[in-house]
Amino acid sequence: MTDWIDIGALADVPSRGARCLTTPLGKIAIFRTADDRVFAIDDRCPHRGGPLSEGIVHGAQVTCPLHNWVFSLETGEAQGADAGAVRTYPLRLHDNRILIDAQTLRARSAA
Template sequence: MNWVDIGTIEDIPVRGSRVVKTAIGCIGVFRTDDDAVYAVSNTCPHRGGPLSDGIVHGHSVTCPLHNMVFDLATGEAQGADEGRLDTFPLRVDQGRLLLDTTAMGRHRGAA
């Protein structure tokens, strides 16, 4: 694994997100009420909405364009619609957010 420092957990508000620009496109980094952090593709697979502008609730995010809900841990769509977000390994080490860039090589088609 190749861990890259992308900032601190404090850089992301509780129930908020930030965007990391990568070679494969934008990745949304989300923080939940209980300080869990997740990295997923930032683009909704249904309408292309920027998920980082969505509402974070529990361990899910709701697309700002059409209210589709995605599980941040698995990337799976919840409810009647189908779809999935790419997920990326992310860890916290002494308050620093580390993103695994080797996983991005497996997602070259992501945007």
């Protein structure tokens, strides 16, 4: 069974922008693309810990504000010549509400 937690409205996240979610796992960045898809990834660049939620969002990618690493919001993989990845978390959009999978959060915080 999955249980989904309502974390807010789609409108709470700016288009081509992000907000943060405070969790037991640390900060998770919630992104909204220009075409209103939502993604969740760790808010911490594996390079030097930059807050990815503060980067520029383009397509389904974000550029880290500290040293310009680019990550796919879909896979969490670093793009281009850089190598690395951030964790992604399943999100669902239902009636313009954003839901996050609590089980994944719990599983990962227990791990």
